[in-house]
Amino acid sequence: MIETAPVGDTPMIDPAGAPHPPPGMPRAAAPAAPAASPGAGLDVRGLNAYYGTFRAIRDVTLRIPERAVTAIIGPSGCGKSTFLRSLNRMHELAPDARVTGSVELLGVDVYDPAVDPVQLRRVVGMVFQRPNPFPTMSIFDNVAAGLRLTGHHSRQELEAVVEQSLQRAALWDEVKDKLKSNGTSLSGGQQQRLCIARALAVDPQVILMDEPASALDPIATLRIEELISELRANYTIVIVTHNMQQASRISDRTAFFTMGEDRAGYLVEFNDTVKVFTNPVHQLTEDYVSGRFG
């Protein structure tokens, strides 16, 4: 069951200011939702996330800025992945999982019952720790998969979006001559960029990344970090990382989570990345970023 904060008007999340809501989304009463430039922020208020009776996230309030990279850091088990999955309603896919509080995107609480979670997950896409291309599909079809689900697209349209998404994911030059090969035939780093291209193809506002480079070698990691730096111009990116250097290299803002005696994760500090790493406000943050704890 999902508990939500009440909201007033008809909800709608309309990526890129599209003239009509995407399939599955409720139609807004005029005027339409704000014509969004890509890369909207997220307003998280009083968020709690539970697995059954266990509270994994306690009362998190923060504003994730648009078109910037926000890093989530903290010790293992403090709820970083749970927090990330709460932002696009993937958390509720776990048995007995529920959330209280609100996550607002483009003026809509994503937990409003009228929001279609499948559509939401296109607008707030996710990239996981281990690259997970669809195993039986070609490179082309992996990128086109989400678009094909959203309706009718001509071959020409699909080709254009696939090329553009692979370009944006910095993979096009490496795969343009073998688009029919299986997605799993690529290297780990290429597969991760393929998964990023797949997320980009459906025109997201936000991309959530849960330790996207932790399974990759240093060179592939660097490619992903460069890519994240490029994508920040047009997308809102939230990245969980255990790698402090990575957080300080690529993020604009950093949120430090830890957990209390009840093991519930909570937000200790959310600030400009430079401040978190050089002059944090809280002792707990200082201890963590200096390696004294966690």
Ligand SMILES: Nc1ncnc2c1ncn2[C@@H]1O[C@H](COP(=O)(O)OP(=O)(O)OP(=O)(O)O)[C@@H](O)[C@H]1O
């Ligand atoms: N599906 C689940 N069912 C029950 N409890 C879960 C589930 N997933 C996570 N938890 C618990 O929720 C808490 C937070 O887990 P989470 O995976 O969010 O932590 P994390 O900060 O991402 O850890 P790590 O850094 O190791 O990836 C932990 O106590 C974990 O055991």
Ligand SMILES: [Mg+2]
């Ligand atoms: Mg995790």
